[in-house]
Amino acid sequence: MKKKLLISLLLLAGLAQVHAQTLRVGLAEDPDALDPTRARSFVGRIVFSALCDKLFDIDEKLNIVPQLAQSYAWSADSKALTIKVRPGVTFHDGEKLDAAAVKFNIERHKTLPGSNRRGELAPVTSVDVVDAMTVRLNLKEPFAPLLATLTDRAGMMVSPKAAQAEGEKFASNPVCSGPFKFVERVAQDRIVLERYDGYWNKQNVHFDKVTYTPIPDATVRLANLKSGQLDFIERVASSDIEKLIAEKKLKVARITEIGYQGITINIGKSERAQQNPLGRDPRVREAFELSLDRQGLAQVVMDNEATVGNQWVAPSNAFYAKNVPVPKRDIAKAKALLKAAGVPHPSFTLLTSTSSDAQRIALVVQAMTREAGFDVKIQAAEFATSLNMADKGDFDAYVLAWSGRPDPDGNLFSFHGCKQPLNYAGYCSAETDKLLDQSRALLDPAARKKVFEQIAAQVLKERPVVYLYHRNWLWAYSPKLSGVRDIPDGLLRVTGLKMAP
Amino acid sequence: MNAIAMPTSPKQAAKREAGPWRRALRKLTRRRSALFGAAVVLGFVVLAIFAGWIAPLDPIATSWGDIRKAPSAAHWFGTDELGRDVLSRVIWGTQASLLAGMVSVSIALMLGVPIGLAAGFLGGAVDLVISRITDAFLACPFLILAIAMAAFLGPSLTNAMIAIGVSATPIFVRLTRAQVINVKVEDYVEAARAVGNPPWRIALRHVLPNVTAPLIVQATLSVAAAVIAEASLSFLGLGQQPPAPSWGSMLNTAKNYIDNAPWMAIWPGLSIFLLVLAFNLLGDGLRDALDPRQR
C-alpha cells in the first residue's frame, strides 16, 4: 500500500515537474520598448513572438498563414482586405479580441506619436468594422505587401483597454494576446513571461514560463548554453558552428535569412558621389563587383554560414530575378573596365561600424579588390556616428546589412525608391519608381515576379548596393528541446516547443 | 618629499643636485627587479623600432587558407581569423602600445604640470577654480571619461591617446600643485622672491627640480596604466583600428574565438602584461631610489 502511495506521489511529482517548465532563451541584445507600435529592434520581435499574437504569421516557406485572423479575402478591385477575426480569442487582461479591437490597433499603429508602423501601414486609408468579428482595411491602391506587413508588428494586437489606460507607459506592462503574458522586465537583465491560460491555442503550449536573457557576447552566450543555464540561444558565432555540429551535444539550426549583407555605394546622396570615381562611374562599380569573390567572403567572414547572392532576396527565393544571376569573379574584366574608365587605380573609403563582422568584411574586400587595382581605405566609426554619416551622404561606400522582410518589397522599396529613408545610396530613377509602384499594386505572384525581374535589370546595372550574401540564422539549443521551427525571419516560435524531461 | 638637501643659493643648488641624482641612479641599478623592468622595457622599445626587421611576416597579410591555425613552425604564435601571423602582429603591435603609453603620458605631463604650477604658485581664485575642475575630472570614473572622449573624437589610436592623456592629466595637476605648495614656503624660495625673481624663473629653477622626482615615478606608473587603458579602449572598439595591429584590438577580436583559437588571446594579453609589469617594476625602483624614506 505504501509502495503504491509512493509511486503515485512520485508520478504526481513527475507530472508537476513536467508542467512547471521554464524555457530559458539567450538573446544577442536587450530589446527596446515592448510596445508593438513603437518597437524598433529585431531582437524585440523574438520576445513578441511569445508575447503578442498577430493577424497573420509566416511559415518555413514564407507562406502567409492565419493566426489571429481566421480567414481573409481581397475585394474584387483589390482595394480592400476583409479579415474575419478568430473567435474566442482574449487578451491577457480578459478583454475580447473583436473587429473593434482590430480597428483600434490599426489606428493606433497609424496615429500614435512616435509610431514606427506608420510608414508600413501608410497605404491603409481607413478601417471599417463590418460586423462584430469582421473588419475591412481600405486601401488607396492595391497593395500586395499588405498581408506580409500584417505578419509582423503592424499586425500585432494589443488590448485596447490596457493601451488606453496605460497610455505612454504601455511598454512597461504590455497586454497582448500571445501564448505568454508579461510578468516583469529588468533592463539588460531579463524579461519574464508567464503562460496565459486563456490562450486560444493553449494545447500546443508546453511551457509555464519563458525568460529572455540578453547576453551580447556570443562566446559567453554559448558558454551559458553549454553549461545548462540556457535552453536556447540565437545568433551563434559562425566560427563556433563547426565544432558544435561535430560535438553533437547540442542541436543546431542554420536558416537562410530573408535579409542580406551588402555594401552601399554613394552614387547620388551627396556631392561626394561625384568626387569619387566609384560614385561617378558605373563601370568602376562594375569592376568593383567583379573583383569580389563572394564565396571567399562567405567563407572567411561567415565560415561558409551564408549563401552568396547578388540581389535583395536570396537565389532560393521565389522572387529572385533569374535574369541577373550572381556574377563570377573576373579580375581581367575588372581591370579592363577600369582601364576603359580611365582610372586604373581608383581609391575610396569604405565606412564600417565597429562590429567585428563589418570590419572583417571591409578587410577582406580591401584585400580582394587590391588585385584589380582598387585602393580601399577603411574607416571605422561607431554605429551612431556611421548612421549619421550615411544619412548625410558623408561616405563613399558603407558596409550595411538589413534584417529582411517576408515580402521582397520590404527589402526593396525603402532602399531604391527616390528619397526613401533607407536609400543611402541616393539612387533615383523615375523608371524604377514606376516599376516599384507596379510591383506593389499587382497581387498575382507571377505578374509581380516579372516586374521584379525588370527592377533587377534596372537597379543592378547601376549598383547602388552591391549585395554580398545572405547569412544563416544560427541557433543552438538543448537536445531535449523539440519542435523548433526553422522560419527564415530568425524568430523563435514558442508554440509547439516541447522540452523532454 | 624632499630627499634633496637644502641648498642656500641657486648655484649651489645646481651643483648639489648632481649628487643626489647619481646616488639615485646607483640605488636603482642595485635593485634587480628594477633592472629587469628596465631591460624588458628596452626590449620592447627595440621591438617597436625594429619591428620591420624582426617580424618574420607581414602583419596585415591575409591568407584565406591559413585561418585560425594553431601555433606551428611556420607560425610560432598561430594565425588569426584572417590568416595573419599572430607573432608578427604582436611584434608590430608593440609600436601602438608603447606609443599609446608614452604619448598619453606626455600629453598629461604637458598639460598637467603647467596647470599644476599655475595653481600652486598663483593660489587664490586661480587655484580654487583649477582645483575644483580637477576634482570634477577625478570624480568621474577614468574609463568612462576616456570612452566618452574617444567616442567623441572617433575611434583611432591617436584619439585614444588624446582621450587617455586628457583623462590622466588631473593626477599630474594635483601632484605638481602639492609639490609647489610644499616648496613655496621654503627659505630659498622666499629669498629668491625677495630678490625680485619673476615667478616663472622661480618655478623653473627652484620648484621644478623638486617636482621632477615624484613626477618621474608617477609618469612611469601612468605609462603602465595608459597601456592598459589603450588596450581597454581598443577592446571596446575605440582604439587602434584594423588592419593595423594593436594588442587591445587583437584581444577584442580574440574574445570571439576563445574556444577555437585561444592562442589569439594568449599572446597579446601576455605582452600587455609583460610591458605593464616592466613599467611597474621600473616605477617601483625609481620610487625607492628617489625617496630614501622608503625601506
Added chain:
Amino acid sequence: MFEFLLKRLASVVPTLILVSVLIFGLQQLLPGDPAMVLAGEEQDPTVVAYLRVKLHLDKPLPVRYGYWVAGVLKGDLGESIRSQEPVLTLVLQKLPVTVELALLAFAIALLIGIPAGVVSAVGRGTAWDALANGFSLWGISTPNFWLGILLIMLFSVQLGWLPASGYVSPFVDLRANLAAMIMPAFVLGNGIAGVLMRHTRSAMLQVMSADYVRTARAKGLSERVVVLKHALRNALTPIITLGALELGTLLSGAVLTEQVFTIPGFGKLVVDSVFNRDYAVVQGVVLVTASAYITLNLLADLAYFAVNPKLRS
C-alpha cells in the same frame, strides 16, 4: 575639524555641478544623432522628428542642460530613450549589483592583499617578500578583461564549474549569486589587492619599528602575537582609509568586468548608453557615481583625520 568638514562640504556642490556640466557637454559633442540611433532599422523620418522633439534636440545646449537640472532637483533623472524606463529606476536596479560586485571585490582584495602585505613586511628581503611583491605586481599589471576571458575559458567552458555570465539577486538565490559573482569579483579585486598589499607593507614597516612594538617584543611576546595583535591592528586604519580611495579604480574596472561577464550593473549600463547615445542615462549614472566617489573621499579624509591626531593641526 568641524571647520574642515564644512569647507569640504562646501566644495562638494560646485564639484558636482562641474561634473554634470562636463559630462553633459561631452555627450552633446558626441557625433551622431541620438534620434537616428533610436529610430531603429526603418529610420522613418516622422519617428526621427518625433524623437528629436522628445529629446529637446531642437533646443540650444544651455536650455537642454536647464531641463535636465530642473528634473534632477525634482528627483527626476530623465528617461532612458531606448527602453523608456526612468533613469532613477535603472540606477536603483543596477547600483546594488555594482555595489555588491565592488564590495565582494574589495573583500577579496583585503583577504589577499593584507596577508600578502604582512608577509612581505615581516619577511622583508626574503623569498616571501619577493613572492608577495611579485603577486601584487601581477595584480596591477594584468588587464582585467584579459584575465576575465581566461577565467571564463577555464572555469566555465572547460571545467563547467562556474557560470560564464548572468546575475541572480542574493535575496533570490545566494548560492547562484555567489557562483556568478566570484569570478568577476576576483578579476576586479585582483588589481586592488596589489595596491592594498603595498599599503599594508609600508604601513606595517612603519608600525613595526615603533616603540610599542619594541616594547612588546622586549616583553617576550611571540613574534606572531606582536605582528598580528599589535602591529597589524594599528596598521589597519591607514590601510583601509587609503584602500577606500581605490573605489574610483574599482568603478573604472567594473566597467570592463561587467562587459566581459555580462553583469547588469552600472558599468555595463554606462558603456551601452554611451554607444546608444542614451544621454539621460549616462548623465544620471555619472552623477550618482561622482556623488558616491566624492562622499567616500570625504569619509575617508574624515576617518584619516580622526585616526591620526597629528594631522589635525
